[in-house]
Amino acid sequence: MAGSPGTGSRGLGSFLAAAWPVIRRRLLLALPVLLLVACGTFGLLHLAPGDAVDAMVIAGGGGDAALASELRARYGLDQPLLVQLSLYLLRLLQFDFGVSPVHNRPVLALITERLPISLLLMLTATAFAVSLGVVLGVSAAAAAGRWRDRLILAAALVIYAMPSFWVGLMLILVFAVTLGWLPVGGFETAASGLSGMARVLDIARHLILPTLALALLFVSVHLRLMRAGMLDLAGADFVRMARAKGVPRRRVLWAHLARNAVLPVIAMVGVQASTLLGGAVVIESVFSLPGLGRLAYDSVVARDLATLMGLVVVSAVIVLTVTLVVDLVMAALDPRVRLR
Amino acid sequence: MSLLRVSNLSVVFTGRGRPPLVALDDVSLTVAAGETLALVGESGSGKSTLALAIAGLLDTAASVRGQIDVAGHGIVGAAPTALQHLRRGGIAMVFQDPMSALNPVHRIGDQIAETMPGSRAERRAAASRLLHVVGLPDAERLLEAWPHELSGGMRQRVALAIALGQEPRLLIADEPTTALDVTIQAQILRLLADLQRDLGLTLLLVTHDLGVVAELADRVAVLYAGRLVEVAAVDALFSTPQHPYTQGLLAARPPFGPDAPMLPRLTEIPGGLPSLSPPPPGCRFAERCARVSQRCREDMPELRASSAGLVACHHPGATP
Numbered sequence: 001m002a003g004s005p006g007t008g009s010r011g012l013g014s015f016l017a018a019a020w021p022v023i024r025r026r027l028l029l030a031l032p033v034l035l036l037v038a039c040g041t042f043g044l045l046h047l048a049p050g051d052a053v054d055a056m057v058i059a060g061g062g063g064d065a066a067l068a069s070e071l072r073a074r075y076g077l078d079q080p081l082l083v084q085l086s087l088y089l090l091r092l093l094q095f096d097f098g099v100s101p102v103h104n105r106p107v108l109a110l111i112t113e114r115l116p117i118s119l120l121l122m123l124t125a126t127a128f129a130v131s132l133g134v135v136l137g138v139s140a141a142a143a144a145g146r147w148r149d150r151l152i153l154a155a156a157l158v159i160y161a162m163p164s165f166w167v168g169l170m171l172i173l174v175f176a177v178t179l180g181w182l183p184v185g186g187f188e189t190a191a192s193g194l195s196g197m198a199r200v201l202d203i204a205r206h207l208i209l210p211t212l213a214l215a216l217l218f219v220s221v222h223l224r225l226m227r228a229g230m231l232d233l234a235g236a237d238f239v240r241m242a243r244a245k246g247v248p249r250r251r252v253l254w255a256h257l258a259r260n261a262v263l264p265v266i267a268m269v270g271v272q273a274s275t276l277l278g279g280a281v282v283i284e285s286v287f288s289l290p291g292l293g294r295l296a297y298d299s300v301v302a303r304d305l306a307t308l309m310g311l312v313v314v315s316a317v318i319v320l321t322v323t324l325v326v327d328l329v330m331a332a333l334d335p336r337v338r339l340r
Numbered sequence: 341m342s343l344l345r346v347s348n349l350s351v352v353f354t355g356r357g358r359p360p361l362v363a364l365d366d367v368s369l370t371v372a373a374g375e376t377l378a379l380v381g382e383s384g385s386g387k388s389t390l391a392l393a394i395a396g397l398l399d400t401a402a403s404v405r406g407q408i409d410v411a412g413h414g415i416v417g418a419a420p421t422a423l424q425h426l427r428r429g430g431i432a433m434v435f436q437d438p439m440s441a442l443n444p445v446h447r448i449g450d451q452i453a454e455t456m457p458g459s460r461a462e463r464r465a466a467a468s469r470l471l472h473v474v475g476l477p478d479a480e481r482l483l484e485a486w487p488h489e490l491s492g493g494m495r496q497r498v499a500l501a502i503a504l505g506q507e508p509r510l511l512i513a514d515e516p517t518t519a520l521d522v523t524i525q526a527q528i529l530r531l532l533a534d535l536q537r538d539l540g541l542t543l544l545l546v547t548h549d550l551g552v553v554a555e556l557a558d559r560v561a562v563l564y565a566g567r568l569v570e571v572a573a574v575d576a577l578f579s580t581p582q583h584p585y586t587q588g589l590l591a592a593r594p595p596f597g598p599d600a601p602m603l604p605r606l607t608e609i610p611g612g613l614p615s616l617s618p619p620p621p622g623c624r625f626a627e628r629c630a631r632v633s634q635r636c637r638e639d640m641p642e643l644r645a646s647s648a649g650l651v652a653c654h655h656p657g658a659t660p
């Protein structure tokens with residue numbers, strides 16, 4: 001029976017072995033969703049007037065109709081929509097996202113170059129948001145009703161009210177421009193010739209501010225969920241039981257209370273997967289990070305439909321993957337959760 | 341020698357924007373070593389509050405006055421480290437709802453062994469032994485199980501195993517069978533009685549089931565709206581209850597025993613508990629009492645020696 005990886009055995013290996021049938025099934029289920037997403041985007045993008053050739057021709061300053069139609073024929077843009085769609089879907093199934101008429105390179109290559117940057121930013125921001133949210137939530141709950149609690153809640157409200165791009169700009173202003181502690185933007189120092197550990201550290205320095213800006217979008221939600229969970233469970237019998245059997249105060253707080261209260265926070269990460277991706281796009285523009293966000297922005301401006309559609313499909317893949325990973329984490333953390 | 345001595349204990353719950361609630365008022369009682377004392381009273385009368393106070397588990401919203409002594413150690417106002425010492429070889433507690441008394445994300449074995457001394461292997465062996473003691477064979481499998489995989493009765497046995505793992509002298513059981521099926525109730529009570537006898541435990545058994553009282557208790561303390569109204573040996577309490585409330589409880593009791601007809605309750609005490617914030621000035625039972633006099637409404641009766649034990653009533657005695 002698939003779906004109860006927690007039972008009986010310990011260790012990551014056996015967990016994944018038990019979860020594998022579920023993972024496989026979820027991946028198969030993702031396919032129709034992705035096809036639907038691809039069709040939807042295709043339709044939406046073709047409803048908007050103009051295509052990449054229009055944009056190129058306009059950018060070139062002239063109205064050479066012969067060149068335009070030749071370009072259209074080359075990229076298949078002169079075919080009926082349905083034909084274009086079926087061709088596109090057929091190619092998608094072979095992981096062929098087409099060629100970007102603007103960059104004149106395969107869309108897949110454009111995306112895979114930039115994907116790691118976006119994924120890294122999403123990962124660091126999520127890790128930071130969850131850790132900070134948990135620590136602040138526990139800290140607030142432990143002082144419920146007292147000044148430390150109020151201070152944390154007030155700060156959460158202020159942070160919640162600030163748009164993330166503005167936070168990003170302010171961070172740049174303070175830490176990069178005024179104090180000069182951290183780089184203004186970019187993913188790494190250009191042409192620095194750094195390698196190995198030095199390069200990793202250089203990238204880390206570049207990621208601090210974007211991570212902070214993106215994480216702050218989620219910290220207040222996480223910390224309030226965490227705090228509410230802690231207060232909800234504080235009166236639970238199993239917490240009393242832990243105290244009754246002599247578990248030290250700190251361990252009651254973390255191993256018993258927080259360990260249970262963190263579950264809704266993790267679930268929230270899954271719910272907010274698309275918000276995370278959207279936030280990353282904004283933050284990448286603010287910090288000139290050459291990730292998917294930048295690519296998306298450039299593609300919209302250039303009417304690069306091939307790249308845009310590829311981006312949308314990849315975004316859907318990212319969101320579905322995050323959701324699956326969160327479900328796996330939930331199942332690993334909560335024995336009552338059955339993977340389906 | 342008394343193992344537990346409660347003297348003039350008062351517990352008031354204070355909360356923001358709510359009037360203080362007097363959950364316990366001037367409660368005094370003693371429990372001898374090896375004795376089983378049943379604490380009875382209807383829901384809301386303060387039984388759990390008393391149990392938690394004795395176990396040193398009340399939260400900070402409760403202001404506690406008076407004294408509680410367990411094996412010579414003061415509980416009220418004791419430092420957390422001092423209480424910590426009593427968690428091993430002192431007080432252990434079992435709760436009402438076995439569904440919520442176990443941490444859902446910790447394995448059974450880990451929960452039993454969590455605060456035991458010794459190496460990993462020693463603690464595992466001890467946990468396995470405890471599961472056998474509480475009547476759960478197949479310990480090897482159970483040690484790895486999660487709480488949600490167990491039935492209510494099994495969970496209550498696990499909770500008992502955890503409590504016994506502390507090698508307590510005083511075991512407090514707060515309505516340990518209320519949340520269970522009737523057949524399981526009897527098994528758990530049997531187990532409690534056996535453990536009490538075999539291990540020489542002192543048992544404070546909170547219940548509102550008088551059938552349980554008759555079966556297990558040596559003495560009974562009756563709590564009403566935060567005050568003790570009667571304390572007596574179990575035989576005396578059942579044969580010659582002195583307080584009108586105790587008499588009402590006994591009359592309202594559904595018949596029990598093997599040949600008891602399954603009849604609906606014949607008598608109920610009309611009315612409910614008075615408000616506790618603040619409580620009425622006189623006897624708290626006055627509004628529901630058939631024997632009430634003017635004095636009862638003004639002057640709070642103290643616990644005094646009666647023919648059968650202790651009673652707090654201006655007009656004690658047999659039902660007229």
Ligand SMILES: Nc1ncnc2c1ncn2[C@@H]1O[C@H](COP(=O)(O)OP(=O)(O)O)[C@@H](O)[C@H]1O
Binds near residue numbers: 353383388389
């Ligand atoms: N943590 C608490 N905060 C405020 N009031 C409480 C708290 N715990 C119990 N009470 C109140 O104290 C009274 C006694 O409750 P309790 O001890 O649970 O009674 P019992 O166990 O006999 O049903 C009730 O009126 C209850 O509402």
Ligand SMILES: [Mg+2]
Binds near residue numbers: 387388389514
């Ligand atoms: Mg209770």
